[in-house]
Every structure is written in C-alpha cells, then in structure tokens.
Amino acid sequence: MSTRKRRTPEEAREAILNAAEIHLIAGGSARIRLQEVARDVGISHPTLLHHIGSREALIQAVAERAFQSIQDTVVNAIMESTTQQAGIAPIIETVFQALRETGYGRALAWLILENAAQPQDGLSLSTMVTTAHAARIAVCERDGQKVPEHRDTAFAVLITTFSLFAQSFAGDMAFESAGVPNEGKAFRNWLADLLETQLER
Amino acid sequence: MSTRKRRTPEEAREAILNAAEIHLIAGGSARIRLQEVARDVGISHPTLLHHIGSREALIQAVAERAFQSIQDTVVNAIMESTTQQAGIAPIIETVFQALRETGYGRALAWLILENAAQPQDGLSLSTMVTTAHAARIAVCERDGQKVPEHRDTAFAVLITTFSLFAQSFAGDMAFESAGVPNEGKAFRNWLADLLETQLER
C-alpha cells in the first residue's frame, strides 16, 4: 500500500489536538477516545500515541491549548472592541461570540467541572479588572466624580463573566425556560446598559 | 454466610440513587460506574442492575431525581425567604446555598453540558419571572410609577440565575482570578443591591 501519508511531528500534533478539542467541547475530556480522535485525523491510534505519548498527555495538552485559545480569543475580542471606543455593548457581544461560536465556553465549563482548570488558567480576570478600573477612574476624574471602589469594578467584571459564560452553554435552555426565547442578544444589550448606568454611579 | 442484608426494592433504589447522585455531582454521568455505586451502597453490581435495569436507566433516574431535587430545593428556598419580606438579598443567599452546598449547581451544569437537561427541567424560570413581575407591578402601582416591562423582569431573573449558577461551581476560581478571593458573599450582596436599584427604575 502506498496510501500512508507521512507528516511532520508538528503537523501531526496540531491535527491531533484540533480533533481532540472537538471532542473536548462536545463531551468533555472523559469522552475523548484515542481511537475516535485518531480516526478523525486519519491515522491509527498507535500513531497518535507515538506523537502524544498517552491519553493523559493528550488531555493535558488539549486542555492547556484550549485555555490558551480561550485567553487569546477573549483578550483579542476585548482589544478589538476597546480600540473602537464604542461602549460596553460591542465588547460584551464580541466576547460572547468568542465563547459561544468557538465552543470555548463549553470547553471551559467542562474543564472547570473536571477540576482541570486553575485560577491562572482560563481568562485572567484580574487584568480585565485592572483595565476596566483604570478606565473608570479616568472617566470619574475627568467628570470630577469621586473615584469608585476597586471591588465594585471587580464585581462588575465578575457579573459580566458569569452571565456571558453561563449563557454561552446554558443560554438557550435558560431563555426558553424563562419564557423569553431567542432574546439572548437583547439580554446582552440590557446587561451592557445595566453596567453603564451602574458604573457611572 | 449470614451477612446478606435484604432490602425492599424502594430502600435499595433510594440508596442506589443517593450514591449515584454523589458520583453525578463529582464527575458527571460519564463517571458513574455501576461497580463503584454498588460498592458505595454495600451491594454487588448485579444486584444494582436487578433494581435499576441498566446503566442508562440509572443515569436517567438519577438525572430526573436531581432535576426534581433542584427544583424543590430552590423553590423551597425562595418560598422561605419570600415569606419573610426581607428584600432580595436573603432570597439570593438562600438560593445560592441551595445550589452550592448540595452540589446541585454542579449537577445541573454537568447535565446541561451533557445535553441531558430540557428547558422544562431544572428550575422553571418562567414561574419565577411571573412571581417577580407581579411583585414589581404591585410596588410600582402603589407608588404611582409606570409598570415595568415584563422582559425587564425576565432579564433580571436571568442575570441572577446565571450569576448564582456559575458562582456555584466556578466561583472560587473566578473570584481568585479576579483578585478578590473569598468575596463571594459580598458579591451576592452587591448583586442584590444592583437588582433592587435596577428594578425600582
């Protein structure tokens, strides 16, 4: 047979992690099967093991890469929206899409439940808090208002994180259960308004 | 051997579901092992199968019971706090404890990710929305304010749900990542204040 396709270790590793990530998002690390991942890539599972080492190493690698992707994607989304100076709503919308469309919201939920996530993984919320708080202080000083508490900004970031995170994987169910199906985007706009009025106080 | 302990089918089923629920909360339905559950109960796994039928039936039963428990616990928590007329904060605190201490927040997260949850399961948010909206209307009419939109109340219930739900299993990580560890209770009080000022508008 001349149907063997020889890849570089980097190519193979990349393809394997890409395939494994799909399974991670769909069913968590518990449902990652070496044979399935290998089949998706188009290789045999001994070849997968040759490149990755073990199932545990695969899960570790795909989790680490997922954390990095989440952080990169979200930070990038925030950066892009922030430079446009268009308020909170676009930032919220972009971050939500980053969590939802890519499946990284689900992936993060799986990893947190599996205790595979550490506080320094995922999104480092403290940098977001610091950035947001600096912006608030600038606005307040310009308008001559008193400087807000740091903790207040942290809580605003947290309620946003919780809302977007939960909505990214439980949103459809929640909105339907609440009797307001397909109002996800309206909710996010409502959340942005809430934050703006709250943060101005 | 005279060490066999004969149970009624109801006792056995109850004990089995109790043990399985612990595994569900800890690792999701994927990590429910018949042998482990049986060992926890103090029976052999064929005995477990005799009572439950199959692994699939066990997962189905424990999921259904968990949904019912979640609903009962949360509804009960809301009822108890509501009758005391002490504002939103106690309700939020009680519901959060109902999700956190029992592990039902984690269980719900697992089941949602596993697509085992339907909108009519879990908490039926629409009844909460209806109840909350009726209360709001009463307050507004008494004070001569204009009646708030129903959707506004729904969104308030949803942001509360998202925040408490996410905090119940991802809270420790999130608060630490944000640089405000151990401020969960303060956050919930802040959330209650936010809702009260928001709902009065």
Place this chain on the structure above:
DNA sequence: GGCGCTATCTACAGTATTGTCCATATCAAC
C-alpha cells in the same frame, strides 16, 4: 416447619479502550 418469592452474590461472557511490539513505508541526506 415448609414453601414461594425474590433480593443477593459469585462467576463469567462480551465489549470497549488504552498501551505495546514490531514490521513496514516514507522521506531526507548523501
């Protein structure tokens, strides 16, 4: 006490999954 029902257990079959061994194919270097 004897009997029937069934909850219970031991042993085992069947299947799925991970990991190993070793031969083979592929490609770069010379």
Place this chain on the structure above:
DNA sequence: GTTGATATGGACAATACTGTAGATAGCGCC
C-alpha cells in the same frame, strides 16, 4: 540508489466496565 531516521499501522496484551446465568439466602405467609 543507498541508507538512516522515524512516522505509520496491524496484531496483540492488559485492563475495565456492563450485563447475564445460575445458585443461594432472607423473609413473609401458610
């Protein structure tokens, strides 16, 4: 073209888990 390094896969070992079969023991009922 030859050679060396290694990516690849088929076959197999080892383990874990679900489900089945048949025997046994506990308990209510007569």
